[in-house]
Amino acid sequence: DYFVSPANGELQAWADHVPEYSPVGMMQFTSIVVQTVDFVRLTYLTDMLVRNGRPVLFVGAAGTGKTTLVREFVRNMDEHMMNATVNMNYYTDACALQTQLEQSIDKRSGKTYGPPASKKLVYFIDDLNMPLIETYGTQTPIALLRQHVDYTSWFDRGDLGLKKTIADVQLMAAMNHKSGSFFVNPRLQRHFATWGCQMPSDADLSFVY
Secondary structure (H helix, E strand, C coil), X not given: CEEECCCCCCEEEHHHHCCCCCCCCCCCHHHCCCCCHHHHHXXXXXXXXXXXXXXXXXXXXXXXXXHHHHHHHHHCCCCCEEEXXXXXXXXXXXXXHHHHHHXXXXXXXXXXXXXXXXXXXXEEEECCCCCCCCCCCCCHHHHHHHHHHHHCEEECCCCCXXXXXXXXXXXXXXXXXXXXXXXXXXXXXXXXXXXXXCCCCHHHHHHHC
């Protein structure tokens, strides 16, 4: 409910920092975002982590605003930050995921790949836990992501002798704990700061409407 203000070192309530909503011209109803206490606090913490290159994972049921929060966050990122969204589903395998990830990066020099020079790229992986669980409990796209986070690299699909170094990219992810595998390999999850997203309180709903 509170945080330590960097300005004076005193405790302040998050509720005091929720901005008042002001309409911005004509816009689609589904594009309207009214910030709540949870929204403000999670956005602040996410900003601190992303600026320091740390992966972030949001866990919550449908309707808790995970995707909306991330969408608003990436929309307001600094100019040197790029973003790409990857929506995973039951049929997503490591090959399909790697193809999507490589669409947003270019070859730099030698075996190094990444976003355009001086840029950083944030991948948002939605529905992280949805891919098929194989016979022995593995999920190939999760294994690929784990390899990338651990070693900042993956192998070229056409030439297995080429190990690509992927520079200046980081991960954000979201998952619904009530669907999919109900589980994420701890070898991947240990890298993430994990935030639980809850359904809005009655006070928040009243404020929004």
